[in-house]
Amino acid sequence: MKPETFYIKNYGCQMNFYDSERMGALLQEHGLAEVASADAADVVVLNTCHIREKAAEKIYSDLGRLRRLKEKSPAMVIGVAGCVAQAEGQEIVRRAPIVNMVFGPQTIQDLPAMLDKYQETGETIMRLDFPAQEKFAALAAQNKKFITRRAAAYLTIQEGCDKFCTFCVVPYTRGQEVSRRRDEIIAEAQGLRDAGICDITLLGQNVNAWQCPISGVGLADLLRALAQLDGIERLRFTTSHPRDMNDDLIAVFGDCEKLMPYLHLPIQSGSDRILQAMNRQHSVAHYLDIMQRLRAVRPDIALSSDFIIGFPSESDADFEATLSLIDEVGFAQAFSFKYSPRPGTPAAAHEAQVPEDVKAARLGEVQKRLAHHQRRFNEAQIGRVLPILFEAEHKGAASKHKNQISGRSPYLQPVHVAFPEDDASKNKSENKSENKSENKSENTSLDERTKSAFYGLCAPVLIEAAGDFSLRGRLLNE
Ligand code: SAH
Ligand code: SF4
Ligand code: F3S
Numbered sequence: 001m002k003p004e005t006f007y008i009k010n011y012g013c014q015m016n017f018y019d020s021e022r023m024g025a026l027l028q029e030h031g032l033a034e035v036a037s038a039d040a041a042d043v044v045v046l047n048t049c050h051i052r053e054k055a056a057e058k059i060y061s062d063l064g065r066l067r068r069l070k071e072k073s074p075a076m077v078i079g080v081a082g083c084v085a086q087a088e089g090q091e092i093v094r095r096a097p098i099v100n101m102v103f104g105p106q107t108i109q110d111l112p113a114m115l116d117k118y119q120e121t122g123e124t125i126m127r128l129d130f131p132a133q134e135k136f137a138a139l140a141a142q143n144k145k146f147i148t149r150r151a152a153a154y155l156t157i158q159e160g161c162d163k164f165c166t167f168c169v170v171p172y173t174r175g176q177e178v179s180r181r182r183d184e185i186i187a188e189a190q191g192l193r194d195a196g197i198c199d200i201t202l203l204g205q206n207v208n209a210w211q212c213p214i215s216g217v218g219l220a221d222l223l224r225a226l227a228q229l230d231g232i233e234r235l236r237f238t239t240s241h242p243r244d245m246n247d248d249l250i251a252v253f254g255d256c257e258k259l260m261p262y263l264h265l266p267i268q269s270g271s272d273r274i275l276q277a278m279n280r281q282h283s284v285a286h287y288l289d290i291m292q293r294l295r296a297v298r299p300d301i302a303l304s305s306d307f308i309i310g311f312p313s314e315s316d317a318d319f320e321a322t323l324s325l326i327d328e329v330g331f332a333q334a335f336s337f338k339y340s341p342r343p344g345t346p347a348a349a350h351e352a353q354v355p356e357d358v359k360a361a362r363l364g365e366v367q368k369r370l371a372h373h374q375r376r377f378n379e380a381q382i383g384r385v386l387p388i389l390f391e392a393e394h395k396g397a398a399s400k401h402k403n404q405i406s407g408r409s410p411y412l413q414p415v416h417v418a419f420p421e422d423d424a425s426k427n428k429s430e431n432k433s434e435n436k437s438e439n440k441s442e443n444t445s446l447d448e449r450t451k452s453a454f455y456g457l458c459a460p461v462l463i464e465a466a467g468d469f470s471l472r473g474r475l476l477n478e
Contacts, residue, residue, distance in 0.1 A: 001076055004033060009047065014154050019081070022109075043077045045460075046059055051168075063098065070098050077115065079114075083174065085105075087169060087344075100118050100125065101118055102124070102125065108161070133178065150391055153192050159175070163241060167308060182215060184214040201235075204239070207237045208237065208249055219249055221279060223256055226258075234458075239264055239266060240263065262412055268280060268306060269321075274311050284321070307335070327373075334373075334471075336363060387409075388407040391455060404418055
């Protein structure tokens with residue numbers, strides 16, 4: 001029986017999200033329809049993350065649930081993709097024999113062919129090779145057909161990592177650093193723009209190490225070229241490594257208006273000793289110097305970061321240094337994680353592991369401190385008029401907030417705006433008259449239609465209130 005429906009569950013970073021969307025588009029082109037849950041799907045793909053133990057173990061509990069579904073529908077095809085697939089390979093099938101396809105992040109372009117092959121032979125598919133350029137080329141051809149309603153999209157420009165931080169699995173799961181060609185990236189950005197996207201975030205595990213494999217130009221050049229595209233209003237890039245923040249890339253924040261004043265630049269720790277043990281290849285002073293240079297060219301730049309708490313041998317003094325750094329920089333936003341030992345990485349074998357309760361207490365303290373700075377940053381926007389780019393809400397959220405439209409500030413804060421009165425009342429009366437008409441398919445979508453006029457629109461909003469994670473404001477007439 002030929003499978004007709006699919007469901008993809010995504011875990012992990014934005015690069016996985018990008019891959020999941022592309023896998024979805026490939027399966028649609030292959031004639032399958034997307035469904036909202038695994039219960040109704042003939043093909044289920046878990047696009048997995050291996051970064052911390054919790055993330056990786058979650059896959060096995062989800063596979064346990066899928067086993068029960070597969071008992072009811074034995075024809076269901078189950079695929080495990082992404083970084084757990086790459087890291088564990090055969091082990092996945094040993095632990096969860098219901099899995100039919102295991103494939104790493106660099107082989108997603110072959111998903112339809114893998115599916116056909118599995119259908120034909122019934123043999124488990126195992127694809128753990130690294131043909132990164134092939135993936136890029138295949139996605140470039142596919143992406144022109146990629147249609148989406150949202151205003152913002154991700155665009156992967158670089159994969160893999162050569163840095164080998166001692167805690168991290170990424171160099172093993174995503175392979176060596178590989179950059180995509182500049183012309184392919186620009187073509188994909190044009191395709192996204194033609195599909196209604198005006199806000200593009202360039203992605204890579206070390207996105208600022210991107211270098212065109214043909215011309216040798218770097219990320220600053222690419223950003224300036226993308227900024228030339230009519231219809232593209234906002235550009236961002238993530239995730240960067242401090243070592244690759246070169247002068248040109250700092251300068252581009254000063255001369256490219258479409259590049260948003262927001263940078264995610266992970267530091268991981270505020271202690272030089274720990275940074276060295278992590279093999280980060282940068283010091284705290286180097287990081288602070290980058291910040292100062294960025295602020296010199298773009299005074300309103302907001303900073304975001306990642307922290308690992310309780311890395312092996314982290315002392316109270318090392319931890320205090322992290323807290324001081326947080327206060328010194330005053331991050332607008334940041335992620336923090338307890339150190340999680342990952343199999344095969346050097347730090348996992350370190351004898352001075354920090355006890356779990358110490359890690360938990362330190363993480364709590366760091367998160368409190370980060371939340372304080374985030375709140376302060378959000379409150380500092382009150383009274384300002386910010387250009388807000390309105391976006392479609394995530395599935396499910398739309399029905400809960402009928403009279404609200406939401407968007408993002410240049411600093412990525414979610415901003416909620418009450419629906420303009422006029423439009424809301426017009427919307428109601430139109431709804432009434434539609435209800436009387438015979439056309440049932442129209443009458444439920446009006447709210448959504450009126451709102452969707454805002455999607456992709458960038459409009460000035462006066463910020464009136466700030467919470468921990470979002471802002472509220474009033475739309476100003478231009
Ligand atoms: N390339 C990016 C990060 C990719 S992983 C960089 O260099 O910063 C995303 C984040 O996960 C990292 O920044 C780090 O903070 C966290 N992380 C990675 N490995 C981890 C581990 N073993 N335990 C806890 N957090 C980890
Ligand atoms: Fe992992 Fe370090 Fe590479 Fe980031 S730079 S992906 S943390 S090894
Ligand atoms: Fe996770 Fe792989 Fe991304 S390990 S964070 S999905 S690169």
